[in-house]
Amino acid sequence: MWKGVVADNSVLYFQNFGGGGAALGLLAGPFGVMANMKMIETNTDHDLSKLKGRVQFNAKTAFAQASSTQGFKLLEQASAQDIRVTPYFIISKTTENTIHLSSSLQIEGGEGSNLWSRNYRYQLPGVYTLDSLATLQPEALANIQAQSTLAYAAILKQYNAESDASILAEPQIIYTSEFLYPRFTFDTLGSLIGEKEGRVWVRGFLGVVAIDPSNISYKKLAKN
Numbered sequence: 001m002w003k004g005v006v007a008d009n010s011v012l013y014f015q016n017f018g019g020g021g022a023a024l025g026l027l028a029g030p031f032g033v034m035a036n037m038k039m040i041e042t043n044t045d046h047d048l049s050k051l052k053g054r055v056q057f058n059a060k061t062a063f064a065q066a067s068s069t070q071g072f073k074l075l076e077q078a079s080a081q082d083i084r085v086t087p088y089f090i091i092s093k094t095t096e097n098t099i100h101l102s103s104s105l106q107i108e109g110g111e112g113s114n115l116w117s118r119n120y121r122y123q124l125p126g127v128y129t130l131d132s133l134a135t136l137q138p139e140a141l142a143n144i145q146a147q148s149t150l151a152y153a154a155i156l157k158q159y160n161a162e163s164d165a166s167i168l169a170e171p172q173i174i175y176t177s178e179f180l181y182p183r184f185t186f187d188t189l190g191s192l193i194g195e196k197e198g199r200v201w202v203r204g205f206l207g208v209v210a211i212d213p214s215n216i217s218y219k220k221l222a223k224n
Helices: 022-027 030-051 059-070 130-134 138-161 164-168
Strands: 002-004 011-014 084-095 098-109 116-123 172-176 188-196 199-204 207-211 217-220
Touching (some): 002 030, 011 030, 030 130, 059 084, 059 098, 138 207
Parallel strands (some): 011 084, 116 207
16 A cells, blocks of 8 residues: 655555455455455554654655756756656565665656656665664665665666667566565566666566566566
8 A cells, every 4th residue: 555654745655564465355355355455554554653754755856966967957847848757755565574765756758648657666775674764863864865866867877778679679577576566476577678786677567667686586588
């Protein structure tokens, strides 16, 4: 379940622990599903009570700093012809006891029937618990902010390098990742952008994601 940690939703929290899982909910019928979701929401709200007011991440500042190093000009007001960007942080619970952070960016262009959108996400270094994240000292928060700036710079490099031809040339893969899909492990079809600078870059249902190699496994599919 996704919920905002700050009022403008520039920091989002995701967790889906609590309840007996989707299978139990389905076996118990629609009331079981609703009860299961309520338990997940209760756990999410409990976690948020620890995080709100304590995680002072600024995605907009990190992205602005990265943009200046990559030669991108940012405008406060965008026209229909401009590319629009929305940077945000994601705090995700990957197991009942571990938290990971990532910097994300939604990029949009055009309007109406010509509207297009791409999503990018970069896993930041480090593993946290809920309590350790909620009690980070200013120096540690500043370090995460700096990591986010580097993450956005890497995302912008990737975006700049992409073309229709390069995307079509990416090899098809089957991958699993607890980082992307906590609690429920399943195979996902996607394409491999590459392995660079300590991250595995994949393109899939959730967009482009750069993942720590320890949090993803994949195999290439044979070409037809």
